[in-house]
Amino acid sequence: MCLAVPGQVKEVYGEGLERLAKVDFQGSRVEVSLAMVPDAQLDAWVLVHAGYAIEVLDEREARETWDYLKTAGLYDEIPPALEPKP
Protein backbone atom coordinates (compact mmCIF):
# COMPACT_ATOMS: atom_id res chain seq x y z
CA MET A 1 0.00 0.00 0.00
CA CYS A 2 2.94 2.30 0.60
CA LEU A 3 4.51 1.69 -2.77
CA ALA A 4 5.31 4.80 -4.78
CA VAL A 5 6.33 5.02 -8.41
CA PRO A 6 8.55 7.60 -10.16
CA GLY A 7 7.25 9.64 -13.09
CA GLN A 8 8.08 12.86 -14.92
CA VAL A 9 6.09 16.10 -14.66
CA LYS A 10 4.92 17.10 -18.15
CA GLU A 11 2.36 19.79 -17.43
CA VAL A 12 1.63 21.92 -14.35
CA TYR A 13 -1.57 23.80 -13.55
CA GLY A 14 -3.34 25.27 -10.51
CA GLU A 15 -1.77 26.80 -7.42
CA GLY A 16 -0.97 26.03 -3.79
CA LEU A 17 -2.75 22.95 -2.45
CA GLU A 18 -4.65 22.73 -5.75
CA ARG A 19 -1.47 22.52 -7.82
CA LEU A 20 -1.73 19.56 -10.20
CA ALA A 21 0.42 17.95 -12.84
CA LYS A 22 0.16 15.56 -15.72
CA VAL A 23 2.84 13.03 -14.87
CA ASP A 24 4.27 10.67 -17.46
CA PHE A 25 4.85 7.07 -16.42
CA GLN A 26 6.70 5.94 -19.54
CA GLY A 27 3.84 6.60 -21.89
CA SER A 28 0.82 6.67 -19.57
CA ARG A 29 -0.17 10.14 -18.39
CA VAL A 30 -1.81 10.51 -15.00
CA GLU A 31 -3.13 13.56 -13.14
CA VAL A 32 -1.23 13.91 -9.88
CA SER A 33 -1.42 16.42 -7.02
CA LEU A 34 1.76 18.44 -6.39
CA ALA A 35 0.47 19.85 -3.07
CA MET A 36 3.19 18.10 -1.05
CA VAL A 37 6.04 19.02 -3.41
CA PRO A 38 5.69 22.78 -4.01
CA ASP A 39 9.23 22.90 -5.43
CA ALA A 40 8.51 20.44 -8.25
CA GLN A 41 8.77 22.16 -11.62
CA LEU A 42 8.07 21.13 -15.21
CA ASP A 43 10.21 18.12 -16.26
CA ALA A 44 11.01 17.23 -12.64
CA TRP A 45 10.93 13.56 -11.64
CA VAL A 46 8.57 12.88 -8.75
CA LEU A 47 7.75 9.88 -6.57
CA VAL A 48 3.98 9.29 -6.73
CA HIS A 49 1.87 7.48 -4.13
CA ALA A 50 -1.90 7.03 -4.64
CA GLY A 51 -2.32 10.10 -6.83
CA TYR A 52 -0.04 12.42 -4.85
CA ALA A 53 3.61 13.28 -5.51
CA ILE A 54 5.43 12.82 -2.19
CA GLU A 55 9.01 13.74 -3.13
CA VAL A 56 11.15 15.12 -5.95
CA LEU A 57 13.77 12.68 -7.26
CA ASP A 58 17.04 12.94 -9.07
CA GLU A 59 16.50 11.92 -12.71
CA ARG A 60 19.14 9.20 -12.77
CA GLU A 61 17.77 7.53 -9.65
CA ALA A 62 14.21 7.84 -10.89
CA ARG A 63 15.12 6.14 -14.17
CA GLU A 64 16.89 3.32 -12.31
CA THR A 65 13.81 2.68 -10.19
CA TRP A 66 11.64 2.78 -13.26
CA ASP A 67 13.84 0.27 -15.09
CA TYR A 68 13.66 -2.01 -12.09
CA LEU A 69 9.85 -1.84 -11.91
CA LYS A 70 9.73 -2.62 -15.61
CA THR A 71 12.10 -5.60 -15.53
CA ALA A 72 10.50 -6.99 -12.37
CA GLY A 73 7.13 -6.96 -14.11
CA LEU A 74 5.57 -4.65 -11.56
CA TYR A 75 3.27 -2.91 -14.00
CA ASP A 76 0.39 -3.60 -11.63
CA GLU A 77 1.86 -0.96 -9.33
CA ILE A 78 1.63 1.75 -11.96
CA PRO A 79 -1.37 4.06 -11.60
CA PRO A 80 -4.23 3.81 -14.07
CA ALA A 81 -3.70 6.08 -17.04
CA LEU A 82 -5.77 9.14 -17.81
CA GLU A 83 -5.03 8.86 -21.47
CA PRO A 84 -3.94 5.93 -23.62
CA LYS A 85 -0.35 5.71 -24.77
CA PRO A 86 0.24 8.14 -27.63
Place this chain on the structure above:
Amino acid sequence: MKATLDALQRDAEGLGELRLMEVCGTHTVALFRTGVRDLLPSNVRLISGPGCPVCVTSQGYIDAAIEAAASGEVTLCTYGDMLRVPGQRGSLEALKARGARVVVCYSIRDALKYAQAHPKEQVMFLAVGFETTTPASALAVLEAARLGLERFTILSGHKLVMPAIEALLADPQADLHGFLLPGHVSVILGASPYRPLVDEHGLACVIAGFEPQQLIDGVARLVAQIKAGAPALENVYRAAVRPDGNPHARAITQQVFVAEDTEWRAMGVIPNSGLALRDEYAHFDAFKRFSLSLGADYDPPGCLCGQVIQGRVQPPQCPHFGKGCTLTQPIGPCMVSSEGTCAAWFKYARRA
Protein backbone atom coordinates in the same frame (compact mmCIF):
# COMPACT_ATOMS: atom_id res chain seq x y z
CA MET B 1 25.58 -6.77 -5.44
CA LYS B 2 27.90 -9.77 -5.08
CA ALA B 3 30.42 -7.79 -3.05
CA THR B 4 27.70 -6.67 -0.63
CA LEU B 5 26.39 -10.22 -0.28
CA ASP B 6 29.90 -11.53 0.39
CA ALA B 7 30.48 -8.88 3.05
CA LEU B 8 27.07 -9.67 4.57
CA GLN B 9 27.95 -13.38 4.69
CA ARG B 10 31.27 -12.64 6.40
CA ASP B 11 29.75 -10.22 8.90
CA ALA B 12 26.93 -12.60 9.84
CA GLU B 13 29.24 -15.55 10.50
CA GLY B 14 29.35 -16.65 14.10
CA LEU B 15 26.80 -14.11 15.32
CA GLY B 16 24.07 -16.64 16.12
CA GLU B 17 20.50 -16.05 15.02
CA LEU B 18 19.92 -12.44 14.01
CA ARG B 19 16.28 -11.37 14.24
CA LEU B 20 15.51 -8.40 12.02
CA MET B 21 12.02 -6.98 11.62
CA GLU B 22 10.56 -5.17 8.64
CA VAL B 23 7.51 -3.03 9.41
CA CYS B 24 6.27 -2.30 5.92
CA GLY B 25 4.04 -4.58 3.86
CA THR B 26 5.72 -3.38 0.68
CA HIS B 27 9.08 -4.53 2.11
CA THR B 28 7.58 -7.90 3.06
CA VAL B 29 6.41 -8.50 -0.50
CA ALA B 30 9.57 -7.08 -2.11
CA LEU B 31 11.84 -9.29 0.04
CA PHE B 32 10.02 -12.36 -1.25
CA ARG B 33 9.37 -11.27 -4.83
CA THR B 34 12.96 -10.21 -5.49
CA GLY B 35 14.31 -13.45 -4.04
CA VAL B 36 16.45 -11.47 -1.57
CA ARG B 37 15.24 -13.60 1.36
CA ASP B 38 16.86 -16.64 -0.27
CA LEU B 39 20.21 -14.86 -0.69
CA LEU B 40 20.64 -14.00 2.99
CA PRO B 41 22.93 -15.90 5.36
CA SER B 42 21.09 -18.76 7.07
CA ASN B 43 21.35 -17.17 10.52
CA VAL B 44 19.67 -13.91 9.40
CA ARG B 45 15.95 -14.13 10.05
CA LEU B 46 13.57 -11.56 8.64
CA ILE B 47 10.38 -11.20 10.65
CA SER B 48 7.38 -9.25 9.39
CA GLY B 49 5.92 -6.78 11.86
CA PRO B 50 2.74 -4.69 11.86
CA GLY B 51 3.36 -3.06 8.47
CA CYS B 52 0.36 -4.05 6.38
CA PRO B 53 -2.30 -1.34 6.83
CA VAL B 54 -5.25 -3.60 6.08
CA CYS B 55 -3.94 -6.34 8.38
CA VAL B 56 -3.43 -4.08 11.41
CA THR B 57 -6.91 -2.55 11.08
CA SER B 58 -9.08 -3.77 13.95
CA GLN B 59 -11.99 -6.00 13.10
CA GLY B 60 -14.27 -3.42 14.77
CA TYR B 61 -13.36 -0.88 12.07
CA ILE B 62 -13.95 -3.41 9.29
CA ASP B 63 -17.35 -4.36 10.71
CA ALA B 64 -18.30 -0.66 11.03
CA ALA B 65 -17.37 -0.07 7.37
CA ILE B 66 -19.33 -3.11 6.19
CA GLU B 67 -22.29 -2.05 8.35
CA ALA B 68 -22.24 1.41 6.74
CA ALA B 69 -22.16 -0.03 3.22
CA ALA B 70 -24.93 -2.51 4.08
CA SER B 71 -27.18 0.25 5.44
CA GLY B 72 -27.65 1.68 1.95
CA GLU B 73 -27.17 5.17 3.41
CA VAL B 74 -23.73 5.70 1.91
CA THR B 75 -21.64 5.09 -1.16
CA LEU B 76 -18.50 3.55 0.25
CA CYS B 77 -15.22 4.37 -1.50
CA THR B 78 -12.18 2.27 -0.65
CA TYR B 79 -8.69 1.25 -1.66
CA GLY B 80 -8.95 -2.16 -3.32
CA ASP B 81 -7.16 -4.04 -0.54
CA MET B 82 -10.03 -3.55 1.91
CA LEU B 83 -12.60 -5.07 -0.44
CA ARG B 84 -12.21 -8.73 0.48
CA VAL B 85 -11.53 -8.52 4.21
CA PRO B 86 -14.22 -10.64 5.84
CA GLY B 87 -16.38 -9.20 8.63
CA GLN B 88 -19.33 -10.44 10.60
CA ARG B 89 -21.65 -9.71 7.66
CA GLY B 90 -19.40 -10.91 4.86
CA SER B 91 -17.01 -8.68 2.89
CA LEU B 92 -17.47 -5.42 1.01
CA GLU B 93 -16.90 -7.40 -2.16
CA ALA B 94 -19.84 -9.68 -1.35
CA LEU B 95 -22.03 -6.66 -0.52
CA LYS B 96 -21.03 -5.01 -3.79
CA ALA B 97 -21.99 -8.16 -5.70
CA ARG B 98 -25.40 -7.93 -4.04
CA GLY B 99 -25.82 -4.34 -5.24
CA ALA B 100 -24.39 -2.19 -2.41
CA ARG B 101 -22.69 1.01 -3.61
CA VAL B 102 -19.00 0.22 -3.10
CA VAL B 103 -16.50 2.05 -5.32
CA VAL B 104 -12.85 0.95 -5.57
CA CYS B 105 -10.41 3.87 -5.77
CA TYR B 106 -6.73 4.03 -6.70
CA SER B 107 -6.56 7.44 -4.99
CA ILE B 108 -8.74 9.32 -2.52
CA ARG B 109 -8.90 11.91 -5.32
CA ASP B 110 -11.12 9.41 -7.19
CA ALA B 111 -13.53 9.48 -4.23
CA LEU B 112 -13.62 13.30 -4.35
CA LYS B 113 -14.38 13.19 -8.06
CA TYR B 114 -17.15 10.67 -7.41
CA ALA B 115 -18.60 12.93 -4.70
CA GLN B 116 -18.53 15.92 -7.07
CA ALA B 117 -20.30 13.94 -9.77
CA HIS B 118 -22.91 12.53 -7.35
CA PRO B 119 -23.81 15.46 -5.09
CA LYS B 120 -26.92 13.75 -3.67
CA GLU B 121 -25.04 10.72 -2.34
CA GLN B 122 -23.33 10.43 1.03
CA VAL B 123 -19.79 9.41 -0.01
CA MET B 124 -17.68 7.78 2.70
CA PHE B 125 -14.00 7.00 2.12
CA LEU B 126 -12.22 4.30 4.13
CA ALA B 127 -9.09 6.23 5.07
CA VAL B 128 -6.57 3.60 6.14
CA GLY B 129 -2.81 3.59 5.87
CA PHE B 130 0.35 4.81 7.54
CA GLU B 131 2.21 8.11 7.28
CA THR B 132 2.74 7.74 3.51
CA THR B 133 -0.99 7.72 2.84
CA THR B 134 -2.25 10.08 5.55
CA PRO B 135 -1.27 13.41 3.90
CA ALA B 136 -3.39 12.41 0.88
CA SER B 137 -6.42 12.02 3.16
CA ALA B 138 -5.67 15.36 4.80
CA LEU B 139 -5.44 17.08 1.41
CA ALA B 140 -8.70 15.46 0.30
CA VAL B 141 -10.47 16.82 3.39
CA LEU B 142 -9.11 20.32 2.69
CA GLU B 143 -10.21 19.98 -0.93
CA ALA B 144 -13.69 18.78 0.10
CA ALA B 145 -13.99 21.83 2.38
CA ARG B 146 -12.90 24.16 -0.42
CA LEU B 147 -15.36 22.60 -2.87
CA GLY B 148 -18.17 22.60 -0.31
CA LEU B 149 -18.74 18.84 -0.63
CA GLU B 150 -21.28 18.61 2.17
CA ARG B 151 -21.85 14.89 1.82
CA PHE B 152 -18.22 13.71 1.71
CA THR B 153 -16.77 12.01 4.81
CA ILE B 154 -13.80 9.85 5.73
CA LEU B 155 -13.70 7.00 8.23
CA SER B 156 -10.23 7.53 9.63
CA GLY B 157 -8.37 4.36 10.46
CA HIS B 158 -4.98 6.02 9.88
CA LYS B 159 -2.14 4.71 11.99
CA LEU B 160 1.37 5.73 13.00
CA VAL B 161 4.33 3.38 12.70
CA MET B 162 6.46 4.34 15.71
CA PRO B 163 3.86 3.83 18.47
CA ALA B 164 3.27 0.28 17.18
CA ILE B 165 7.00 -0.48 17.18
CA GLU B 166 7.23 0.87 20.75
CA ALA B 167 4.28 -1.32 21.77
CA LEU B 168 5.97 -4.39 20.28
CA LEU B 169 9.20 -3.62 22.10
CA ALA B 170 7.36 -3.23 25.40
CA ASP B 171 6.64 -6.97 25.25
CA PRO B 172 9.38 -8.68 27.26
CA GLN B 173 9.24 -11.59 24.79
CA ALA B 174 10.17 -9.35 21.88
CA ASP B 175 13.61 -10.51 20.89
CA LEU B 176 14.83 -8.36 18.01
CA HIS B 177 18.25 -7.14 16.93
CA GLY B 178 17.24 -4.50 14.44
CA PHE B 179 14.68 -2.90 12.17
CA LEU B 180 14.61 -2.54 8.41
CA LEU B 181 12.68 0.75 8.42
CA PRO B 182 10.02 1.59 5.82
CA GLY B 183 11.12 3.54 2.74
CA HIS B 184 8.07 5.52 1.84
CA VAL B 185 6.82 6.20 5.36
CA SER B 186 10.29 7.67 5.87
CA VAL B 187 9.97 9.87 2.77
CA ILE B 188 7.37 11.72 4.86
CA LEU B 189 8.85 11.30 8.38
CA GLY B 190 12.56 11.58 7.72
CA ALA B 191 14.91 9.73 10.07
CA SER B 192 14.63 11.48 13.42
CA PRO B 193 11.41 9.84 14.76
CA TYR B 194 13.27 6.51 14.85
CA ARG B 195 16.06 7.80 17.13
CA PRO B 196 14.64 6.18 20.31
CA LEU B 197 15.06 2.74 18.72
CA VAL B 198 18.81 3.30 18.73
CA ASP B 199 19.24 5.56 21.77
CA GLU B 200 16.81 3.84 24.15
CA HIS B 201 16.53 0.30 22.81
CA GLY B 202 20.05 -0.13 21.40
CA LEU B 203 18.73 -1.61 18.14
CA ALA B 204 20.29 -1.48 14.68
CA CYS B 205 18.19 0.62 12.29
CA VAL B 206 18.37 1.12 8.54
CA ILE B 207 15.90 2.92 6.27
CA ALA B 208 15.78 1.16 2.91
CA GLY B 209 13.98 1.27 -0.42
CA PHE B 210 12.43 -1.59 -2.32
CA GLU B 211 14.78 -2.63 -5.11
CA PRO B 212 16.97 -5.72 -4.64
CA GLN B 213 20.15 -3.68 -4.10
CA GLN B 214 18.35 -1.50 -1.53
CA LEU B 215 17.06 -4.52 0.38
CA ILE B 216 20.47 -6.20 0.41
CA ASP B 217 22.23 -2.95 1.39
CA GLY B 218 19.71 -2.48 4.20
CA VAL B 219 20.21 -5.96 5.66
CA ALA B 220 23.99 -5.77 5.15
CA ARG B 221 24.21 -2.48 7.09
CA LEU B 222 22.04 -3.90 9.88
CA VAL B 223 24.31 -6.93 10.24
CA ALA B 224 27.44 -4.75 10.04
CA GLN B 225 26.11 -2.57 12.88
CA ILE B 226 25.34 -5.64 15.00
CA LYS B 227 28.75 -7.17 14.33
CA ALA B 228 30.46 -3.90 15.30
CA GLY B 229 28.31 -3.67 18.43
CA ALA B 230 27.46 -0.13 17.32
CA PRO B 231 23.75 0.33 16.68
CA ALA B 232 23.02 3.40 14.60
CA LEU B 233 20.33 5.00 12.47
CA GLU B 234 21.33 4.73 8.82
CA ASN B 235 19.56 5.60 5.60
CA VAL B 236 20.44 3.73 2.42
CA TYR B 237 17.44 5.22 0.56
CA ARG B 238 18.93 8.68 0.22
CA ALA B 239 17.49 9.06 -3.29
CA ALA B 240 14.05 9.62 -1.78
CA VAL B 241 14.39 10.00 2.00
CA ARG B 242 15.73 13.37 3.16
CA PRO B 243 16.98 13.62 6.74
CA ASP B 244 13.99 15.84 7.60
CA GLY B 245 11.52 13.94 5.41
CA ASN B 246 8.80 15.99 3.72
CA PRO B 247 7.81 18.82 6.08
CA HIS B 248 5.09 20.07 3.69
CA ALA B 249 3.33 16.71 3.88
CA ARG B 250 3.63 16.61 7.67
CA ALA B 251 2.26 20.16 8.03
CA ILE B 252 -0.77 19.24 5.91
CA THR B 253 -1.39 16.15 8.04
CA GLN B 254 -1.10 18.15 11.27
CA GLN B 255 -3.49 20.80 10.02
CA VAL B 256 -6.26 18.23 9.59
CA PHE B 257 -5.53 15.37 12.00
CA VAL B 258 -4.68 14.96 15.66
CA ALA B 259 -3.15 11.88 17.32
CA GLU B 260 -5.48 9.69 19.38
CA ASP B 261 -5.44 6.33 21.14
CA THR B 262 -6.41 3.70 18.60
CA GLU B 263 -7.12 -0.01 18.62
CA TRP B 264 -4.98 -2.27 16.43
CA ARG B 265 -5.79 -5.83 15.46
CA ALA B 266 -4.85 -8.06 18.40
CA MET B 267 -2.47 -5.42 19.82
CA GLY B 268 -5.17 -3.59 21.75
CA VAL B 269 -5.39 0.17 22.18
CA ILE B 270 -2.00 1.83 21.65
CA PRO B 271 -1.67 5.38 23.02
CA ASN B 272 -1.47 8.14 20.37
CA SER B 273 -1.08 5.62 17.58
CA GLY B 274 -3.94 6.73 15.33
CA LEU B 275 -5.21 9.90 13.74
CA ALA B 276 -8.62 11.52 14.17
CA LEU B 277 -9.97 14.58 12.36
CA ARG B 278 -9.55 17.82 14.27
CA ASP B 279 -12.74 19.51 15.55
CA GLU B 280 -12.58 22.08 12.71
CA TYR B 281 -13.07 19.21 10.26
CA ALA B 282 -15.59 17.21 12.34
CA HIS B 283 -18.08 17.74 9.52
CA PHE B 284 -16.05 15.30 7.41
CA ASP B 285 -15.81 12.69 10.16
CA ALA B 286 -17.88 9.63 9.20
CA PHE B 287 -17.83 8.37 12.78
CA LYS B 288 -19.64 11.53 13.88
CA ARG B 289 -21.87 12.02 10.84
CA PHE B 290 -23.29 8.49 11.02
CA SER B 291 -22.86 7.91 14.78
CA LEU B 292 -20.64 4.91 14.09
CA SER B 293 -18.82 3.23 16.89
CA LEU B 294 -16.24 0.49 16.82
CA GLY B 295 -17.29 -2.94 17.99
CA ALA B 296 -15.02 -5.57 19.44
CA ASP B 297 -11.78 -6.60 17.79
CA TYR B 298 -11.49 -10.32 17.08
CA ASP B 299 -9.74 -12.71 14.74
CA PRO B 300 -11.78 -15.16 12.67
CA PRO B 301 -11.98 -18.54 14.51
CA GLY B 302 -8.58 -20.22 14.60
CA CYS B 303 -6.96 -17.42 12.53
CA LEU B 304 -3.53 -16.32 13.78
CA CYS B 305 -3.34 -12.98 11.91
CA GLY B 306 -3.15 -11.11 15.20
CA GLN B 307 -0.03 -13.08 16.14
CA VAL B 308 1.42 -12.91 12.63
CA ILE B 309 1.35 -9.09 12.48
CA GLN B 310 3.32 -8.97 15.73
CA GLY B 311 5.97 -11.33 14.38
CA ARG B 312 5.21 -13.91 17.08
CA VAL B 313 4.12 -16.57 14.65
CA GLN B 314 5.07 -17.25 11.05
CA PRO B 315 2.28 -18.12 8.61
CA PRO B 316 3.05 -21.86 8.25
CA GLN B 317 2.49 -22.21 12.02
CA CYS B 318 -1.19 -21.32 11.54
CA PRO B 319 -3.41 -24.41 11.23
CA HIS B 320 -5.44 -22.75 8.43
CA PHE B 321 -2.46 -21.68 6.33
CA GLY B 322 -2.54 -23.26 2.86
CA LYS B 323 -5.40 -25.54 3.94
CA GLY B 324 -8.63 -23.70 4.77
CA CYS B 325 -6.96 -20.31 4.11
CA THR B 326 -5.61 -19.64 0.62
CA LEU B 327 -5.44 -16.67 -1.75
CA THR B 328 -8.74 -17.71 -3.36
CA GLN B 329 -10.47 -18.50 -0.02
CA PRO B 330 -8.77 -16.26 2.55
CA ILE B 331 -9.87 -16.46 6.18
CA GLY B 332 -7.99 -13.52 7.69
CA PRO B 333 -6.70 -10.15 6.46
CA CYS B 334 -3.04 -11.29 6.34
CA MET B 335 -4.05 -13.60 3.47
CA VAL B 336 -6.50 -11.11 1.92
CA SER B 337 -4.22 -8.12 1.53
CA SER B 338 -1.69 -8.19 -1.30
CA GLU B 339 0.81 -6.97 1.32
CA GLY B 340 -0.23 -9.41 4.01
CA THR B 341 2.47 -11.66 5.44
CA CYS B 342 0.40 -14.81 4.87
CA ALA B 343 -0.32 -13.83 1.25
CA ALA B 344 3.41 -13.28 0.62
CA TRP B 345 4.36 -16.63 2.18
CA PHE B 346 1.59 -18.41 0.29
CA LYS B 347 2.65 -16.94 -3.04
CA TYR B 348 6.40 -17.22 -2.71
CA ALA B 349 7.41 -19.61 0.06
CA ARG B 350 4.84 -22.33 0.48
CA ARG B 351 7.49 -25.02 0.76
CA ALA B 352 9.47 -23.14 3.40
